[in-house]
Amino acid sequence: MKSCPKCQTEKPFTEFYTSSTHKSGYASWCKSCESERNKAKTKANREKRLAKAKEWRDNNKDKQEAAVQRWRSENPDRTRQIYRNWRAANKDRANANWMRREAGKKKRTPAWLTEDQHSMIGDFYWLASDLKRTTGEDYHVDHIVPLNGKNVCGLHVPWNLQVLPADINQVKSNRHTA
Numbered sequence: 001m002k003s004c005p006k007c008q009t010e011k012p013f014t015e016f017y018t019s020s021t022h023k024s025g026y027a028s029w030c031k032s033c034e035s036e037r038n039k040a041k042t043k044a045n046r047e048k049r050l051a052k053a054k055e056w057r058d059n060n061k062d063k064q065e066a067a068v069q070r071w072r073s074e075n076p077d078r079t080r081q082i083y084r085n086w087r088a089a090n091k092d093r094a095n096a097n098w099m100r101r102e103a104g105k106k107k108r109t110p111a112w113l114t115e116d117q118h119s120m121i122g123d124f125y126w127l128a129s130d131l132k133r134t135t136g137e138d139y140h141v142d143h144i145v146p147l148n149g150k151n152v153c154g155l156h157v158p159w160n161l162q163v164l165p166a167d168i169n170q171v172k173s174n175r176h177t178a
Helices: 031-044 046-059 061-074 076-089 091-107 115-135 166-172
Strands: 016-018 026-030 139-143 161-165
Touching: 016 031, 026 031, 031 046, 046 061, 061 076, 061 166, 076 091, 115 139, 115 161, 139 166, 161 166
Parallel strands: none
Antiparallel strands: 016 026, 139 161
């Protein structure tokens, strides 16, 4: 048994963290008092911690993006659930994003496309759906030159489409790599 100087109660050693810096081999404060102290410290320094984290992210965009992509690829079910929850909680924003994308596709689908070319576009979506049914993995129809790229914008035409595994398409994001 050991006494915690903070809450002044006698507790078994299992209620204390181990510590190589203390003579007894255990921390002075019990786990619950230590936890309260850490929560208070965290709360008091919240703004400072958030600013420091933002500064790190701004200076290490590539590391941050790689870490996020790695986590998403290691946790696909959790990632899908997070997106589902966000869409359920933000239906208006989710619908606005979807409609903006659909309107963008319509704007970037030329009026001069033939019926066969429209059919070919449909074939890409059918192929992605069929691959998912066959393999069980998600596939996306990707625009080789993105519809809303940073430096260049492509068209929604058959020769600008390709079917990619979802994870590869998500890593590609809105970039044109040619």
